[in-house]
Every structure is written in C-alpha cells, then in structure tokens.
Amino acid sequence: MPKITREDIQIITKHSNWPENSVAKALKNHVYTGKKAWHRFISLFLLVLGVSFTVLGIIFFFAYNWDKLHKFIKIGILEGLVIIGVLGVLVAQRKPLIQRIILTATTMLVGVLYAVFGQVYQTGANAYDFFLGWTLFVTVWAIVSNFPPLWVIYIALVNITVVLYAEQVANDWSEMYVFALLFTINVLFLVLFLWLPKFLPLKVSPVWFTNVLALTAIAFSTIGIIKGIGRGQDVFFNVLLIMTPVVYGLGIWYGLVMKRGFYLAIVPFSIIIIISAFLLNESDDAGMLLTIGVFIVTAVTFLIRFLNQIQKKWAS
Amino acid sequence: MGELENNMRLLQKIRSEENDDFKVDEDAVFTEYQKRRDNKANLAIKILSIFGGLLSSLGFLGFLMILGIYNSTTGMFVVGLGFIIGAIMMTNRFEKLIIDTFGVSCYILGFSLFVVALFSFDFREDDVLLMVIVLALITLFLVKNYVLSFISMLTVGVCFILLIISNDVYEVIHVYTVLYAVGLTFFVLEEGSLMAFAPRMLQLYDPLRIGFIFSFLFGLLALGKEGLIPVYNGTLWISSLVIILLTLYMIRSVLLDFGETQKKGNIGFFF
Numbered sequence: 001m002p003k004i005t006r007e008d009i010q011i012i013t014k015h016s017n018w019p020e021n022s023v024a025k026a027l028k029n030h031v032y033t034g035k036k037a038w039h040r041f042i043s044l045f046l047l048v049l050g051v052s053f054t055v056l057g058i059i060f061f062f063a064y065n066w067d068k069l070h071k072f073i074k075i076g077i078l079e080g081l082v083i084i085g086v087l088g089v090l091v092a093q094r095k096p097l098i099q100r101i102i103l104t105a106t107t108m109l110v111g112v113l114y115a116v117f118g119q120v121y122q123t124g125a126n127a128y129d130f131f132l133g134w135t136l137f138v139t140v141w142a143i144v145s146n147f148p149p150l151w152v153i154y155i156a157l158v159n160i161t162v163v164l165y166a167e168q169v170a171n172d173w174s175e176m177y178v179f180a181l182l183f184t185i186n187v188l189f190l191v192l193f194l195w196l197p198k199f200l201p202l203k204v205s206p207v208w209f210t211n212v213l214a215l216t217a218i219a220f221s222t223i224g225i226i227k228g229i230g231r232g233q234d235v236f237f238n239v240l241l242i243m244t245p246v247v248y249g250l251g252i253w254y255g256l257v258m259k260r261g262f263y264l265a266i267v268p269f270s271i272i273i274i275i276s277a278f279l280l281n282e283s284d285d286a287g288m289l290l291t292i293g294v295f296i297v298t299a300v301t302f303l304i305r306f307l308n309q310i311q312k313k314w315a316s
Numbered sequence: 317m318g319e320l321e322n323n324m325r326l327l328q329k330i331r332s333e334e335n336d337d338f339k340v341d342e343d344a345v346f347t348e349y350q351k352r353r354d355n356k357a358n359l360a361i362k363i364l365s366i367f368g369g370l371l372s373s374l375g376f377l378g379f380l381m382i383l384g385i386y387n388s389t390t391g392m393f394v395v396g397l398g399f400i401i402g403a404i405m406m407t408n409r410f411e412k413l414i415i416d417t418f419g420v421s422c423y424i425l426g427f428s429l430f431v432v433a434l435f436s437f438d439f440r441e442d443d444v445l446l447m448v449i450v451l452a453l454i455t456l457f458l459v460k461n462y463v464l465s466f467i468s469m470l471t472v473g474v475c476f477i478l479l480i481i482s483n484d485v486y487e488v489i490h491v492y493t494v495l496y497a498v499g500l501t502f503f504v505l506e507e508g509s510l511m512a513f514a515p516r517m518l519q520l521y522d523p524l525r526i527g528f529i530f531s532f533l534f535g536l537l538a539l540g541k542e543g544l545i546p547v548y549n550g551t552l553w554i555s556s557l558v559i560i561l562l563t564l565y566m567i568r569s570v571l572l573d574f575g576e577t578q579k580k581g582n583i584g585f586f587f
Contacts, residue, residue, distance in 0.1 A: 008326060011348045014515040016340035018330070024508025026330075028573060035574045265360040269367070276371070286382035293375030293421070300368030300417045304361050308413055311356060 004030035047098065051105045059112055071120045078113040082106055100147035107138045107153055128164035135161055146202060148209040155189055155213070176236035179224025183240065186217035187247055194254070211262050214251065221247070222270045230281040259314050261307055272299045323349055355413040357462070365463050369420025376425050385429070393433035399426025400455065407461040420463050427451075427471070441482045445475045462523045469527025473534055477545075486545050493535035493555040500528040501562045505569055 009026050012018060033041070058081065062074065085106030092098045111134045118130055135157040142154040159182060166178045190213040193205045221244045228237035248267045255263030276292050323346060331338060357365075385391050403422035407415055430451070434444040452471040459465055473496070480488045503510070503525055511518060538545045539552065 004326060007352065008323075010511060010518045010521065011345055011352070012327070012330060012340060013511045014518050015344040015348065017338065018334070018340075018512065020509050020512035022330075022334060023512050027508050032573075038570065038574075261358065261360055265364055269364060272368075273371070276375075284378075286379050289375045289379040289382065293372045293379060296368055296372035296375060297418050297421055300364055300372070301414045304357075304364055304417065305414045307361055307364075308356070311358065312353070 006031045044097070047101060051101055055105050055108050055112075058109065062112065062116060066119075074116050074120060075113070078109060078116055082109050082113060085109060100145050100150065103141055103145050104147060104150045104153065107141060107150060110134060110138055126164065126168040128161055128168050131157055131161040131164060148206055151193075151209065152212065155186070155216075158185060159216075174234055174236055176224060176228050176234045176240060179220055179227070180236045180240045180243065183217055183220040183224060183243065183247075186213060186220060190214055190217055207260075207262075214263060215266060217247070218251075218266050218270050222273055225274050226277040229277055256310075261311060264310065265303070265307060268303050269300070272296060272303070275299075320346065351411065355411065357413055357416075361413065362463060365416040365420055366467070368417040369424055369463070372417070372421040373424040373428065376421065377428055380425075380429070386432070389433050389436040392429045392436065396426045396429030396431075396433055399423070400430065400451070402426070403464065404455060404459050407459060407464055411460060416461065416463055419461060420467065423455075423464055423467065442479060445479050445482070449475045456520070456524075457517075460519050462519070465520055465523035466527050469524060470530055473527070473531030477534060477538055481545065486547050487551060489535060489538050489545050489547060490551065490555040493532065493539060494558045496528060496532040496535055497555070497559050497562055500525075500532055501566060503528055505566065 004026065006027070009023060009031065013023055058078075062069075062078075066074075085102055088102045089099045089106070092102065111130075114130055114133050114137075118125060135154065138150075138154060138157075142150050162182060162185065163178065166173045190210060193210055193213065196202055197204045221240065224240050225237075225244065228234060228240065231237070248271070251263045251267045254260065255267070272295075276296060279288060279292050279295070282288065327340060327342065327345065331340075380395070385395065399422045403419045403426060406422070407419040427448070431444060431448060434447060435441075439447075449472050452468040452475070456465055456468040456472075459468070476492055477489070480486065480492065507521070510521065535555075539547060539555065
C-alpha cells in the first residue's frame with residue numbers, strides 16, 4: 001500500500017467521524033518526520049548554525065575592534081583561521097559533509113581576509129578587484145568540494161565581479177552587453193551542472209541548486225530585454241534577443257524530456273512578462289493596460305492548465 | 317483504477333483499526349480525491365497564480381485609474397467590493413485551478429480599490445486598517461481557495477504591523493511576534509485536534525499554516541531590520557524569550573513522541 005499522506009488524512013477526516021486521537025496518531029505514524037530524520041536534521045542544523053555564527057562573530061569582532069588591533073594581528077588572526085579551516089577539512093576525512101561545510105565557512109573567511117587586507121593597506125583598488133581576488137582564490141575549493149552551497153557563493157561572486165567591473169572599469173560596456181554577459185555566464189554554469197555528471201564521475205547536482213541557477217539566468221534575460229525594449233539600437237540587445245529564444249527553447253525541451261515542471265513554468269512566465277513589457281512600450285493608454293491585464297490573466301491561466309495536464313500525464 | 321484501489325485499501329485499513337462506531341461517506345471521499353487530483357497545484361503553479369494575479373491586477377488598476385474611477389469615491393468603493401465578492405463567489409463556485417489567476421487578480425484589484433475609496437472617504441488610517449482586517453478575516457472564512465486564503469492571512473498580518481507603525485506603539489511588535497509564534501506552535505502541535513474539530517474548514521489548514529509562517533517572519537523582519545520599526549534596543553530580547561520557551565516546549569513534545577520518557581518536571585531533559 002502506498003504511503004499515507006496528510007492529504008489522505010484530511011480527506012477522510014472531512015467525510016467521517018474519525019476521532020481526534022486517531023487522527024493525531026495517524027499523523028504521527030505516517031506524516032510527521034521520524035526519529036532518524038530528526039536526528040540528521042538537528043545535527044546538520046546545529047552544525048550550520050554554529051559555523052555561521054562563528055563566521056559572523058569573527059566579522060563583527062573585526063568590525064568592533066578595528067581601531068584597537070595592530071595590522072599584523074588583524075591579518076594574522078584571519079590567516080590563522082583560514083589555515084585552521086583547511087586543516088579541519090583535512091582532519092575530517094571520514095565526514096565529507098562536515099568537510100564541505102568547514103570549507104564553505106573558510107571561503108567566507110577568505111573574503112573577510114581580503115577585505116581586511118584592503119582596509120589595512122589602503123591599496124586604492126576598486127571594489128571589483130576585491131571580489132575578483134576572492135573569486136579566483138576559492139575556485140579550486142569550489143571545484144574540488146563540488147558542494148552546492150559553496151557553488152552558490154562562488155557563482156554569486158562571479159556575477160558581482162562582472163557587475164562591479166562593468167560599473168567601475170569598463171565604462172564603455174553598454175548595459176545590454178552586461179545583461180547578455182551575465183545571462184551567458186549563468187546559462188553556461190547551468191549547462192555544466194546539468195550535463196557534466198552525465199560524462200564525468202560527478203554527483204548529480206540537487207534540484208534546488210539548478211533551479212536557482214535557471215531562475216538567475218532567466219531573471220537576467222527578462223530584465224535585460226525589458227530594459228532594452230524601446231531604448232534604441234544596441235547590437236547586444238539583438239544578441240540577447242537571439243540568444244534568449246534559443247536558450248528558452250532548450251529549457252522547455254529539457255523540462256519536457258526530464259519531466260521538470262519548474263522549467264515549463266518559469267520560461268513561459270518570462271515570455272509573458274517580456275510580451276507585457278513590449279505592449280506597455282507600444283502604448284500606456286487605458287485600452288492597452290486593459291489588454292495587458294487580460295493578456296496576463298489569459299496567458300497564465302493557459303499556462304497553469306498546460307502544467308496541470310502535463311503533471312497528470314507524467315503521474316500516469 | 318489503481319488509485320481507487322489504494323483509496324479503498326486505505327479506508328479498509330482505517331476501519332480495521334477503529335471500532336464499529338467509525339462511519340465514513342465513501343462516495344464523498346472518492347469524489348474529493350477526484351476533485352483534488354483534477355486540481356492538484358504544486359508550488360510552481362501556486363506561485364504563478366499569485367504573481368500572475370498581482371501583475372494583471374496592476375494592469376486592470378491602471379486601466380480603471382486612467383478611465384477616471386479615482387474621481388468617484390463611491391464608484392471605487394462599490395466596484396472594489398464587487399470585485400472582492402465576485403472573486404470569492406467565482407473561486408467557490410468553480411473550484412478549478414484555472415480560475416485561480418483570475419480570482420486572485422479580481423481579489424487584489426478589489427482590495428486596492430476598496431482601500432483607496434476608504435481613504436478618499438476621509439476615514440482615519442487606523443479605521444481603514446481595521447476595516448481591511450475585518451474584511452480579510454471574513455474573506456478567510458468564506459473562501460475555499462488556497463491562494464485567496466493565503467493572501468487574506470498575509471493581509472491581516474501586514475495590517476497589524478501597519479497599525480503598530482501608524483500609532484507609534486513600536487514595542488507592540490513584540491506582542492505581534494509572540495502571538496504569531498504561539499499561534500503557529502498551536503497550529504502545528506494540535507493539527508490532529510484541529511482537523512477533527514472543524515473538518516469542513518480543512519481546506520483552510522494549509523494556507524493558514526503557511527500564512528502564519530510568513531506573517532511571523534514579517535514580524536521577525538520588522539524586529540531584526542534596523543530602521544524598519546524603531547524598537548528600543550534594550551527590549552529586543554523580550555519576544556526571543558517567549559520563542560525560546562516555545563522551542564523548548566516543542567522539543568519536549570517531539571522527544572515525548574519518540575518515547576523519550578523523563579520524570580515529570582525534570583528540566584535536565586533539555587540538556
């Protein structure tokens with residue numbers, strides 16, 4: 001017999017005289033988390049909480065005592081912590097998850113180290129230099145650990161570096177170029193994480209991680225196209241306009257083949273938003289606003305209907 | 317057919333565990349299963365409904381504003397209430413997934429017009445917020461739709477926070493946070509009792525639970541984000557104390573469920 005779910009218990013309770021203590025017992029036996037899962041959750045949760053508070057404590061320690069510390073002590077403490085972190089990773093050989101969590105914390109400490117270094121020596125470097133240095137020096141750790149939360153930090157650093165470089169150094173880069181570049185970078189990462197495990201002996205990335213990457217990529221393409229509409233000719237806007245349908249098409253194909261409803265939801269929703277922005281650019285009078293409202297309701301309704309039908313098809 | 321057999325086996329299993337007084341309306345159960353299967357909405361669909369409804373209501377609101385509905389306070393009030401009632405009736409009558417987006421759009425649009433109309437009638441800010449809370453609570457108990465129930469819950473929470481800000485009684489945010497923490501704890505721990513007590517309200521359980529969580533998070537955000545609500549730093553710990561006690565109580569409940577028995581009153585339990 002398949003697992004009893006909360007929905008089963010709700011439906012039967014609604015149409016029966018099932019007593020309160022029996023309902024509670026059914027929930028406890030079939031729905032609520034068991035002892036083993038609680039144990040795992042608590043050990044992981046407390047570990048992550050402990051590591052996070054330690055890193056934050058270190059950051060605030062430096063912030064609060066900045067004036068009173070000698071520069072050798074400031075940099076020495078941080079370098080010492082980075083070394084202790086790496087030694088901790090080497091020591092915890094039998095516990096891969098703890099190794100990865102310590103490495104992620106050490107990655108954050110590398111950032112703090114470079115921030116402190118920049119403050120102490122007042123190098124006059126742009127903010128992007130800080131993020132670029134941080135990104136480069138944790139690349140090997142990100143690749144070796146292959147730990148999704150660390151990859152999230154790494155990819156965020158890459159994106160921030162690109163944005164700050166465009167703002168502070170590459171003043172000749174158009175806004176469209178930056179959006180096209182960010183879209184490309186995130187799509188490349190997404191493709192790598194989806195496809196590399198098929199060819200190399202790598203662990204398959206968790207669904208939440210690839211979904212976050214896909215959402216980030218789509219956000220850049222959507223915002224980029226919306227900003228580009230009506231702004232005049234920019235060759236990189238045309239590049240984005242060509243790349244986006246291709247990537248979206250691949251996303252829909254992937255969603256259908258791998259039965260991932262997430263891609264079938266976010267790609268069409270992005271298209272709906274882009275078309276609405278296009279319509280708004282054409283005119284912002286009452287008739288057009290009504291048209292946009294009706295278009296969004298109709299399009300989202302059809303999208304939901306399609307997703308519902310495809311879900312049922314996959315379930316059967 | 318496979319799912320029907322599973323449902324029947326489940327009912328038989330429960331019958332075997334209960335005494336002869338256990339009565340179940342099998343036809344109603346199978347109809348409910350069928351209805352839920354036809355309208356199964358995963359998280360992506362629910363989020364699409366909310367955002368789609370929000371975006372389209374902005375478009376409709378813009379349309380109405382350009383047409384000059386803003387010039388007629390009574391018009392806004394009537395149209396706003398009409399949209400709210402229409403949204404409730406439509407979602408209750410059809411109970412179809414595809415109606416959700418339109419229902420959410422009408423609901424948000426109706427509420428927006430209703431609030432603007434109340435301000436135009438020169439009601440005080442507090443009176444408007446109280447009326448919105450009452451309307452949201454009434455909607456919550458009338459509507460059978462997940463998304464509308466969730467939006468109503470959020471509306472109530474946000475209005476309470478706005479009431480605190482508008483009256484400059486910033487320390488009351490602790491009461492807000494504590495009440496929502498207690499409410500959420502009760503909801504989670506007494507799920508069985510709530511299900512058995514009000515089976516007709518079961519469709520509210522999931523949106524109420526997630527609404528409680530979000531409203532509680534809003535309270536924590538108001539306390540934690542500096543400058544959002546100017547709470548005196550010396551009293552920041554007050555709501556934390558209650559939340560710690562609630563957490564300890566929940567830990568005790570979980571451990572007791574796993575048969576970790578202790579002498580009554582032994583607080584060494586928590587160490």
